[in-house]
Amino acid sequence: MSDFSLPVENVPDIPFTRLIKFVRQVTHDVRNGLNAIDLQAAYLGELAGEGELGEEAGKMRQMIAHVTADMQELSARFAELRPVIMECPVEDFLLGLKEAVDQEFGNQAKRVVWESKMGKEEVEMDYTMLSNALMELVRNAIYFREGDQAVHFTASDEGGKATFEVRQKRSQPDTKTEKWGKAPLDSNRRGGYGLGLFYVRRIMDTLRGELDIGYDAKAGELRARVSLPLKKPGGSGGSHE
Numbered sequence: 001m002s003d004f005s006l007p008v009e010n011v012p013d014i015p016f017t018r019l020i021k022f023v024r025q026v027t028h029d030v031r032n033g034l035n036a037i038d039l040q041a042a043y044l045g046e047l048a049g050e051g052e053l054g055e056e057a058g059k060m061r062q063m064i065a066h067v068t069a070d071m072q073e074l075s076a077r078f079a080e081l082r083p084v085i086m087e088c089p090v091e092d093f094l095l096g097l098k099e100a101v102d103q104e105f106g107n108q109a110k111r112v113v114w115e116s117k118m119g120k121e122e123v124e125m126d127y128t129m130l131s132n133a134l135m136e137l138v139r140n141a142i143y144f145r146e147g148d149q150a151v152h153f154t155a156s157d158e159g160g161k162a163t164f165e166v167r168q169k170r171s172q173p174d175t176k177t178e179k180w181g182k183a184p185l186d187s188n189r190r191g192g193y194g195l196g197l198f199y200v201r202r203i204m205d206t207l208r209g210e211l212d213i214g215y216d217a218k219a220g221e222l223r224a225r226v227s228l229p230l231k232k233p234g235g236s237g238g239s240h241e
Contacts, residue, residue, distance in 0.1 A: 019184075020078045027075040031068055038064045077184075077195045081206040083126035087231055090118040090162055094155060097131055101138055108142055116155040122231040123162045126207060130228070133203040133211075134164055136196050137224045141168040144222075163227040170215075170222045177213045177222070200226070 038061055045057035094116055102109045141151040145168040152167040181197025197213070204211045209228040216223060 020080075023078045024075055027071045031071050034064050034068045034071070038068075074195070077199045081129065081202060083129055083206055085124050085126060087122045087124055088127060089120045089122050090155060091116065091120065093123070093125070093127065093130070094118075096127075097134055100131060100135060104135070104139075105142060111142070111148065112138065112151045112153055114153050118155050118157055118162065121157060121162065123228050124231055125228060129203045129207060130226075133200045133226060134166070136200050137166040137226070140196060140224070141166050141222075144168070144170060146170055157230065158227065160230050160232075161227040162230050163225055165223060165225045167221045167223045169220055171220075172215055172217060173222070177215055180213050181211065 041057050041060045041064065045054050045061070048054040048057055094114070098114060101112060105112075138151065138153065145151060147169075149169040152165075154165045154167075156163050156165075181201045183194075184198045185194045197211075201211050204226060207228060209226060212225045212227075214223055215221070
């Protein structure tokens with residue numbers, strides 16, 4: 001097979017800001033086109049009535065809605081992150097997170113084992129951003145786990161930091177985990193965009209937190225950990241502009 005890749009010296013070095021602009025423009029244009037197709041499908045459905053053609057038009061609209069949602073998710077991965085910081089007790093945050101996991105994964109959510117050693121301790125966070133980051137880690141764990149193994153989610157206080165860890169049984173990865181999510185569009189999964197963990201890292205950088213991914217060979221577990229400073233008693237854990 002011929003190799004049509006560019007020589008290294010001819011590969012363009014594209015600034016990330018330009019990539020963001022490109023993705024946002026493309027997804028905007030595609031979504032506009034999908035909306036036009038959806039309107040046409042709705043019109044055809046009305047003309048066809050309740051028969052077989054009407055059902056097919058309905059299926060077409062469902063497919064359009066699915067692709068539109070994919071475009072929205074892709075655009076969100078490259079959106080500018082503007083945190084709205086609030087103080088939130090860890091136990092309240094975890095209740096909302098568990099509810100979101102139950103809603104998205106249905107019966108699969110029963111395989112997530114929750115353990116928290118925290119309660120009213122408060123963390124300064126953007127609730128939606130932190131929830132999105134942890135949902136991405138849970139989503140990856142459920143998708144990549146081997147067999148029907150449980151996914152473990154734990155919350156604990158480690159040295160004045162609220163640490164959230166997601167673990168699943170898995171064979172040792174072929175690539176170094178410390179590099180995961182450091183750059184976009186780098187995925188070994190067929191059909192994957194390599195944006196999930198990159199998005200999580202962007203969120204944690206924005207919130208001045210940390211993301212650590214490692215493999216415990218002894219336990220045979222892949223572990224992803226997110227941590228944020230706990231609010232200090234009588235004071236604030238930090239400020240965000």
